[in-house]
Amino acid sequence: MNQTQQSHCLDPDDFGILLKILNEKGYLTVGPTRRDGAILYDVLESMYDLPIGWTDEQEAGIYRLKRRDDNALFGYNVGPHSWKKYLFPSKTKLWSATKKGAGFEIDGEADAPPTYAFIGVRACELHAIQVQDKVFMGGIFQDPIYTGRRQDCLIVAVNCTQAAKTCFCTSMQTGPKVNDGYDLVLTEIIDEARHYFVIESGSDVGADILKELTTSPAEQDDFQAAATHIENAKKQMGRTVDMTDIKDVLYHNYDNKRWEELEKRCLACGNCTMACPTCFCSNVEDVTDLTGEHAERWRTWDSCFTMDFSNIHGGSIRASIGSRYRQWLMHKLATWIDQFGSSGCVGCGRCIAWCPVGIDLTEEVKAISDSEEGDRNGTHQDN
Amino acid sequence: MSYEASKKYPMQPVPFHVLKMQEEIPDCYTLTLQPEFNVVSSFSPGQFYMLYVFGHGEVPISVSGNSFEMGTLMFTIMTIGSVTKALCSVCVGDVVGVRGPFGKGWPLEQVKGRDVLIIAGGLGLAPLRPLIYHLISHSADYGIITLLYGTRTPDMILFQDELASWDDRDDMRVFLTVDSAGSEWHGHAGVVTELIEKIGIDTVRTTALTCGPEIMMRFTAHALLGKGLAASDIYISMERNMKCALGHCGRCQYGPHFICKDGPVFAFDQVEYLFKVREV
Numbered sequence: 144m145n146q147t148q149q150s151h152c153l154d155p156d157d158f159g160i161l162l163k164i165l166n167e168k169g170y171l172t173v174g175p176t177r178r179d180g181a182i183l184y185d186v187l188e189s190m191y192d193l194p195i196g197w198t199d200e201q202e203a204g205i206y207r208l209k210r211r212d213d214n215a216l217f218g219y220n221v222g223p224h225s226w227k228k229y230l231f232p233s234k235t236k237l238w239s240a241t242k243k244g245a246g247f248e249i250d251g252e253a254d255a256p257p258t259y260a261f262i263g264v265r266a267c268e269l270h271a272i273q274v275q276d277k278v279f280m281g282g283i284f285q286d287p288i289y290t291g292r293r294q295d296c297l298i299v300a301v302n303c304t305q306a307a308k309t310c311f312c313t314s315m316q317t318g319p320k321v322n323d324g325y326d327l328v329l330t331e332i333i334d335e336a337r338h339y340f341v342i343e344s345g346s347d348v349g350a351d352i353l354k355e356l357t358t359s360p361a362e363q364d365d366f367q368a369a370a371t372h373i374e375n376a377k378k379q380m381g382r383t384v385d386m387t388d389i390k391d392v393l394y395h396n397y398d399n400k401r402w403e404e405l406e407k408r409c410l411a412c413g414n415c416t417m418a419c420p421t422c423f424c425s426n427v428e429d430v431t432d433l434t435g436e437h438a439e440r441w442r443t444w445d446s447c448f449t450m451d452f453s454n455i456h457g458g459s460i461r462a463s464i465g466s467r468y469r470q471w472l473m474h475k476l477a478t479w480i481d482q483f484g485s486s487g488c489v490g491c492g493r494c495i496a497w498c499p500v501g502i503d504l505t506e507e508v509k510a511i512s513d514s515e516e517g518d519r520n521g522t523h524q525d526n
Numbered sequence: 527m528s529y530e531a532s533k534k535y536p537m538q539p540v541p542f543h544v545l546k547m548q549e550e551i552p553d554c555y556t557l558t559l560q561p562e563f564n565v566v567s568s569f570s571p572g573q574f575y576m577l578y579v580f581g582h583g584e585v586p587i588s589v590s591g592n593s594f595e596m597g598t599l600m601f602t603i604m605t606i607g608s609v610t611k612a613l614c615s616v617c618v619g620d621v622v623g624v625r626g627p628f629g630k631g632w633p634l635e636q637v638k639g640r641d642v643l644i645i646a647g648g649l650g651l652a653p654l655r656p657l658i659y660h661l662i663s664h665s666a667d668y669g670i671i672t673l674l675y676g677t678r679t680p681d682m683i684l685f686q687d688e689l690a691s692w693d694d695r696d697d698m699r700v701f702l703t704v705d706s707a708g709s710e711w712h713g714h715a716g717v718v719t720e721l722i723e724k725i726g727i728d729t730v731r732t733t734a735l736t737c738g739p740e741i742m743m744r745f746t747a748h749a750l751l752g753k754g755l756a757a758s759d760i761y762i763s764m765e766r767n768m769k770c771a772l773g774h775c776g777r778c779q780y781g782p783h784f785i786c787k788d789g790p791v792f793a794f795d796q797v798e799y800l801f802k803v804r805e806v
């Protein structure tokens with residue numbers, strides 16, 4: 144075993160020490176906490192800010208919290224928030240400028256962002272971060288805001304040991320086990336005899352932190368227990384998507400009748416895009432103060448479900464809601480693959496749970512795939 | 527700000543001052559801009575910049591000037607809404623913000639040795655003008671250059687003096703048409719695709735480059751395909767809402783393409799299937 148990969152057992156009562164060590168090293172610890180009837184991501188001042196002993200129940204259009212009969216620290220799945228709220232904030236000032244003579248001058252740099260330690264990042268979420276890395280850091284132009292927040296960010300991941308009814312990471316090959324891109328990863332083990340974590344490091348930074356914790360060495364039995372718990376999540380996976388030839392299947396179905404059904408059901412509220420950990424679209428707005436001496440440029444999350452999104456002089460390209468849903472689903476599962484080399488969906492199920500009318504993309508993909516043969520002939524005709 | 531700095535902060539506009547302001551046709555102006563501090567990074571015909579008016583907003587505008595005239599940039603802008611109106615209301619000496627150049631321009635290399643058929647509709651001539659400058663200053667590298675240009679009415683014809691001088695050249699032909707005109711118009715009346723029928727094209731030797739409203743490009747491409755041109759020998763320049771030009775805001779997506787970085791110029795075979803889909 145090399146220096147980077149160390150495995151130990153950690154007592155849950157010592158989890159707070161991990162947070163303390165991170166705080167002392169200058170990290171702002173953020174992670175899951177219970178608020179407004181949901182598990183959200185916010186600053187964790189102590190381990191007692193975690194939703195200890197809580198779990199969530201999820202279904203299409205449904206999300207509710209429930210007490211567990213144990214004191215699990217990470218006994219739930221993903222909520223409406225995702226880590227993009229820290230790396231790609233929902234509203235950011237890109238710059239401000241001041242009038243100077245006939246021209247203007249961009250004001251000095253804004254304060255440096257905090258150095259985050261993300262606590263409790265799930266496998267699908269880590270994949271979502273890696274998907275957004277490609278968008279904001281992998282092209283010709285790097286986004287300085289995302290890059291500044293991402294580069295020193297520390298990731299304490301958690302392997303899922305249970306899955307929600309809305310989860311389908313196994314289909315997307317993004318979970319439930321964390322594979323790379325973390326500094327530390329925990330597996331929470333709760334059985335008749337014990338409640339503890341198997342904690343492993345995945346980077347030198349993680350290994351150094353691990354050394355500072357009071358732990359006991361992990362044995363073969365502990366790895367076995369961890370594997371069994373992760374296997375349990377796989378068994379509970381509530382949904383599946385057949386990803387075979389998904390890109391071609393969707394590309395063949397730009398004019399499938401199913402989009403017209405969605406035209407009737409979808410409210411174009413954009414909840415799915417706000418909750419989705421990979422959605423990256425934004426609006427940019429230039430504003431000025433009353434004196435006209437000072438101008439600012441703001442970037443805010445935007446959604447392909449709005450009318451304004453595709454507006455060009457006076458008209459919206461995607462005037463119908465069906466065409467907007469099609470844009471979203473096509474992007475997630477087909478065009479994303481051409482753009483960035485991977486699916487834009489990581490199977491977290493957020494868009495399913497948080498859709499007010501319970502639209503379920505796994506169901507939509509299935510309906511479209513099932514009608515493939517019938518519609519294939521009609522697709523490449525002239526209109 | 528240096529070019530390196532603008533790469534580091536790609537959403538920050540660089541101040542340029544207005545050197546010249548010329549009305550072309552009603553509500554349409556050509557702005558000549560000069561950088562306040564540094565030299566202009568070179569651009570390729572068909573590329574675009576993001577132009578910012580202090581506090582008003584920012585819009586994508588194609589370069590309409592000569593890529594060999596270092597030191598200044600030219601843009602031809604039609605008043606459509608709030609930001610283009612602000613751009614067309616600036617005075618000489620005023621400062622506007624510039625980011626760019628962005629995107630992939632016209633395929634200068636691929637058309638070498640070939641006849642070039644340029645088909646412009648309305649304001650679409652502006653992004654094609656740098657291409658024409660390039661072709662005529664390297665005319666030995668190209669075959670016959672033909673420009674077909676259509677506008678709605680005679681008073682909407684851009685760059686009239688230049689059109690005449692291009693037509694006078696031995697290496698270039700220019701054909702104009704207007705959708706509708708009074709009796710004072712002695713030229714062709716009708717849509718630009720009708721001109722395709724009138725002129726002789728060597729379909730094997732010709733590459734067509736077209737820019738104009740999407741509907742005009744659709745009919746043009748179909749007319750050219752009908753004539754026997756290969757889809758890969760037809761190029762179009764696409765337009766979509768753009769908020770960043772960096773591939774980050776997602777607004778300009780067109781199927782798998784980001785128009786801001788993969789376009790705006792596309793070979794028609796890349797996008798033909800999307801042209802058949804509504805609201806894509």
Ligand SMILES: Cc1cc2nc3c(=O)[nH]c(=O)nc-3n(C[C@H](O)[C@H](O)[C@H](O)COP(=O)(O)OP(=O)(O)OC[C@H]3O[C@@H](n4cnc5c(N)ncnc54)[C@H](O)[C@@H]3O)c2cc1C
Nearest residue numbers: 428429582583584585586587588603604607608609610766
């Ligand atoms: C690649 C490309 C090249 C183009 N080349 C040319 C050209 O050479 N000449 C030309 O005349 N036109 C060109 N256009 C079209 C031009 O960009 C539009 O006409 C212009 O965006 C219309 O903006 P507007 O504000 O005047 O119109 P509006 O209808 O008022 O606004 C439309 C858009 O303008 C932008 N906008 C408006 N207000 C703000 C604000 N406060 N903050 C930020 N953005 C704002 C937004 O993108 C908005 O969606 C080109 C477009 C593209 C995509």
Ligand code: SF4
Nearest residue numbers: 419488489491492494
């Ligand atoms: S599309 Fe839905 S399931 Fe896929 S990553 Fe986004 S929110 Fe999660």
Ligand code: SF4
Nearest residue numbers: 409410412413415498
């Ligand atoms: S799919 Fe659901 S959540 Fe998404 S925009 Fe439509 S109604 Fe809203």
Ligand code: FES
Nearest residue numbers: 771773775776786
């Ligand atoms: S303009 Fe923002 S992604 Fe193309």
